[in-house]
Amino acid sequence: xxxxxxxxxxxxxxxxxxxxxxxxxxxxxxxxxxxxxxxxxxxxxxxxxxxxxxxxxxxxxxxxxxxxxxxxxxxxxxxxxxxxxxxxxxxxxxxxxxxxxxxxxxxxxxxxxxxxxxxxxxxxxxxxxxxxxxxxxxxxxxxxxxxxxxxxxxxxxxxxxxxxxxxxxxxxxxxxxxxxxxxxxxxxxxxxxxxxxxxxxxxxxxxxxxxxxxxxxxxxxxxxxxxxxxxxxxxxxxxxxxxxxxxxxxxxxxxxxxxxxxxxxxxxxxxxxxxxxxxxxxxxxxxxxxxxxxxxxxxxxxxxxxxxxxxxxxxxxxxxxxxxxxxxxxxxxxxxxxxxxxxxxxxxxxxxxxxxxxxxxxxxxxxxxxxxxxxxxxxxxxxxxxxxxxxxxxxxxxxxxxxxxxxxxxxxxxxxxxxxxxxxxxxxxxxxxxxxxxxxxxxxxxxxxxxxxxxxxxxxxxxxxxxxxxxxxxxxxxxxxxxxxxxxxxxxxxxxxxxxxxxxxxxxxxxxxxxxxxxxxxxxxxxxxxxxxxxxxxxxxxxxxxxxxxxxxxxxxxxxxxxxxxxxxxxxxxxxxxxxxxxxxxxxxxxxxxxxxxxxxxxxxxxxxxxxxxxxxxx
Numbered sequence: 001x002x003x004x005x006x007x008x009x010x011x012x013x014x015x016x017x018x019x020x021x022x023x024x025x026x027x028x029x030x031x032x033x034x035x036x037x038x039x040x041x042x043x044x045x046x047x048x049x050x051x052x053x054x055x056x057x058x059x060x061x062x063x064x065x066x067x068x069x070x071x072x073x074x075x076x077x078x079x080x081x082x083x084x085x086x087x088x089x090x091x092x093x094x095x096x097x098x099x100x101x102x103x104x105x106x107x108x109x110x111x112x113x114x115x116x117x118x119x120x121x122x123x124x125x126x127x128x129x130x131x132x133x134x135x136x137x138x139x140x141x142x143x144x145x146x147x148x149x150x151x152x153x154x155x156x157x158x159x160x161x162x163x164x165x166x167x168x169x170x171x172x173x174x175x176x177x178x179x180x181x182x183x184x185x186x187x188x189x190x191x192x193x194x195x196x197x198x199x200x201x202x203x204x205x206x207x208x209x210x211x212x213x214x215x216x217x218x219x220x221x222x223x224x225x226x227x228x229x230x231x232x233x234x235x236x237x238x239x240x241x242x243x244x245x246x247x248x249x250x251x252x253x254x255x256x257x258x259x260x261x262x263x264x265x266x267x268x269x270x271x272x273x274x275x276x277x278x279x280x281x282x283x284x285x286x287x288x289x290x291x292x293x294x295x296x297x298x299x300x301x302x303x304x305x306x307x308x309x310x311x312x313x314x315x316x317x318x319x320x321x322x323x324x325x326x327x328x329x330x331x332x333x334x335x336x337x338x339x340x341x342x343x344x345x346x347x348x349x350x351x352x353x354x355x356x357x358x359x360x361x362x363x364x365x366x367x368x369x370x371x372x373x374x375x376x377x378x379x380x381x382x383x384x385x386x387x388x389x390x391x392x393x394x395x396x397x398x399x400x401x402x403x404x405x406x407x408x409x410x411x412x413x414x415x416x417x418x419x420x421x422x423x424x425x426x427x428x429x430x431x432x433x434x435x436x437x438x439x440x441x442x443x444x445x446x447x448x449x450x451x452x453x454x455x456x457x458x459x460x461x462x463x464x465x466x467x468x469x470x471x472x473x474x475x476x477x478x479x480x481x482x483x484x485x486x487x488x489x490x491x492x493x494x495x496x497x498x499x500x501x502x503x504x505x506x507x508x509x510x511x512x513x514x515x516x517x518x519x520x521x522x523x524x525x526x527x528x529x530x531x532x533x534x535x536x537x538x539x540x541x542x543x544x545x546x547x548x549x550x551x552x553x554x555x556x557x558x559x560x561x562x563x564x565x566x567x568x569x570x571x572x573x574x575x576x577x578x579x580x581x582x583x584x585x586x587x588x589x590x591x592x593x594x595x596x597x598x599x600x601x602x603x604x605x606x607x608x609x610x611x612x613x614x615x616x617x618x619x
Contacts, residue, residue, distance in 0.1 A: 027053040029061055031078045038085055039109035047101035047108065048077055051089040058082055062373040065079060067381035074370040075363070075383075083369045085112055087122050088132070094546035096133035104140035110150065111139070117150065120565065121159050123362050124205040125340040125351070128167045135166035136178050138590045145181060146188075153201055157187055160208035172215045173268040173284060187211065191296070195225055197314045199236050200296030206355050207317070209338070210298035216290040218296060220271040224294035227272070238295050239312040239322045242288020248278030257283070263267070285310040285323045301334040302345045310332070311348060317356070319348050329432065330483035341394045346432045346478060354392040355428070377410050379403035384419070391426025394433055401440040416444040424465050431469050435482035438462060439489065454521070455490040455529040462486050463531035466546075471537060476545035477537070486527050494527075495520040508556030521564045525571055528554045533575075539584075548587075551575075551579070552594045559598035565607065569595065580618070589618050 014562060015158035022256055027037060027050075034054075041050035061079075062070055088111075089097065101108055127135050139162035143149045149158040165180035190196050225239070225287040232241050249258050250263075257263045259282050267273045271290055272285050285301045285308045290301035293311045304326040311331075311371065314320040321331065331345035341347050354361055367386035371379040383400035386393065400419065404411035420441050427434045446458050463483050470479040485505060491502040503516035505521065506528055516524065534553065535547035551572075560569035572595065579588035592615040599611035 009106075024062070027057040028076050029057050031081055031083050032429065034081050034085060034590060035113040038112035042108035042112055043105040043107060044103050045102040045322050047089070047092075047097040048094050051086075051092075051097055051130065051258055051420050054082065054086055054089065058086060058373060062370070065377045067374060070370050070374055070378075071367060071382055074366045079117060079370075080119075080362075083366050084118055087369050088112070088118065088136070089367070091130065091132035092136060093133060094495060096136070100133075100136060100140065104144060105136075107140040107143050108136075110143070111136075117155055117159070118308060120155065120205050121162075123211060123358065123365055124159055124163060125164055126325075126338070128338045129167040135162045136232055137617070138162040138165055141434045142181055142184050146185075149184075150239065153191065156203070156205040157212060158494060159205040161212045161540060162210045164342040165336070169213055169215065171217045173217055173270045178217065182218065183212055186221075187296070188396055196296030197238075199235060202316065203296070203298065204355055204358075204561055206340075206351070207298045207313070210300050211293050211296055213300075213338075214290055214293040215286065215336070216293070220290065221272055221294040222328055227275075228291055228294075232291075233295075233450055235295075235297070235316075238297055238322075239288050239292045239299065239310075239314060241291030242284050242310070242323055245287045246278035246346075247284065247285045251277055251278055262485070281306040281323060281325075284308075286311070300336075300337050300348075301330045303334050304331050311345060317352060319352060321345075322584065327477040328475055329477050341398070344432065347394065347431065350392055350394055350427075350430045350433055354394070357390070358604075360390040361393060363471045364396045368396055371399065371403070376403065377407045378416075380407055382413060384422075387422065387426065391422070392430070394427075397423060397427075397433075397437055401437055404444070405440065411444065412437045413444060416441050420445070424469070426584065428469050428472055429474050431466050431474050431479045431482040434469070435485050438486065442489065450493070452527070453492045456523070456530065458484055459490045460534060461532045463534035466541060467534045470543045470546050476542035476549070479542070480546040480549040483531060483535075484553065490527060491524045494524055505557035505561060505564070506554070508553035508560075510560045515561045515563050518563060518567060521561070522567055522571075524544035525554065525558065525564075525568050529571060529575065529612055548590070551591060555591070555594045556598045556601070559595070559602055559607070562602075562604070562607075576618070585618070587599055589615070592618055597615065 026213070027033065037053075038050055038203050041047055066393065074083060092100070108595070111121070121139065132597045137510060139158060142158040142161065146154070148154050151472050161184040165178075165183070170176065171178050191200060216224070228238070228241050232238055248257070251265070255263050261269070264277050265274055265281075271287065274287055289299040289301050289310045289312070290596065297313055299310055301308055301310045302321070307325045309321050309323045309325065309331060311319050312322055321328065328346045330583065333339045333343040339347060340351055355361060364386040367382055367389065371382040371386070374382055376401050380403040382398055383396055383403055386396035387400055392398065403418065420438060423434055423437050431501045446454065463486070466483055470476055487506045488503050491506045492499040495502040495516050496521070498514065498516045501511040502524060504511035504514070504522075505516055507522055528550070532547055532550035535543050535550065537543050555572055558572070576588045576591055577592070579585070596608070596611040596615050599608040602608075
């Protein structure tokens, strides 16, 4: 009986949908029409029809218009709302639009006709695998069950849960899938009970993703709050709960941690079991992540070379690395974690800054959507507006670079230079992001057949830009690695037949018997020194640290390629002599120490003896 009734209702909805599409006038792009029509179609199970009408109406309004007119359209209430609805509906496939509107018509009516929840849903980061069908379904199910999830903190928790759990989240303990609705209810109740830190209530939906997405079960999170050391039960210390875990590579029976569950005697990897058995970096970082999340603090494990660390908000809205070995530059997204814009860990502070002014972030997102309706030769102009609205919106920058690459005729060298000037200003605290964009711009700024002198000039100018960033407070490690990436590209282009050795020379790695021809090597070394010396602008501080790091890498690279040592290290010695003359003996001797250490690493006794003698001459 129930099946027959549901079938009849679906048939009726389809008939109404068909009739609606056949007789309705074109959709008017006014706020009231968008609210009314989207709601009506959602309730009738005719969302697919509405999506088609909306797309047609947007094309009618935007096709053939200039970029300036299109950007103005995106800034109007009706235009931005139409693009907002389009952003969601275009991400849902036709089958899901029909299924969702049939099952959750009333909730979809609310979502599509109300700007705030729709904006928060779409502006809170990417969804892994573009699984927006699943994210929308989960959000509708949460709101269906709890109408209070339509606003405030409950709405942000619901949206965060829907976005994260669009890809199933498995518990560490036994691998079972964590139920998203149960997780939403748990955090909502814990907040009501007052067991989370007060800062939980100030988190955005994007930040909440890294709380509700915990790999620990609800039971484990309750255990964490009850068993954390009392002195760590503070907002700025909870992440240090990671170090409650003993570092044990083997258990008491000698079973290696690499044996997986056997290390835990085949017990589920719950937090109390982890505390009992200890573990290595992975267990320690997961434990610290869960301890943070148990109190409502965003956290996530990250990968480093041969190591696992974790990010957490040691201070509200500010990310720090705990259990760190390699720093920001060499940290990346861990398997099973969703990030926006890419995999490097440095994207998290960048996204945090971009999210800091929601209206600006939303304006950039709206312009990104608007640009999709523009012809290829007009998109870059609209996307430039998006970057101006939210200069830390890396997604807008990526889209802009791609549009400029496709518009080879319109994107002149002058326009590329202007874009990178704007990027340097907007991304002043994010040198790796700037460097990633510079890599895309380089072909337009520097011809592939450029001379070594031109490449050196490009590297030095780029280093100067990075030096301004580090002097203004950008992380020294990130600046150093950003310059390394630039030098690697230029070195490989200068010595294409010995690209592997050229890369190793700049990165300070063992070239494994490969050697750059001496004439080219000298040019690469001089380029690297000149670029690195752009950071030598203060006797101490982040810029000085970045300079020392770059010089040390170059010394290591020279040391590994024996035929280059004489000419290469002579240039380093010239630098040391200049420092001694400038009464900077500490820096001079420190760099000489690097030569000694590099010589020792090569296991070349004669080379090491020479390095030691040279260092002694500076005392």
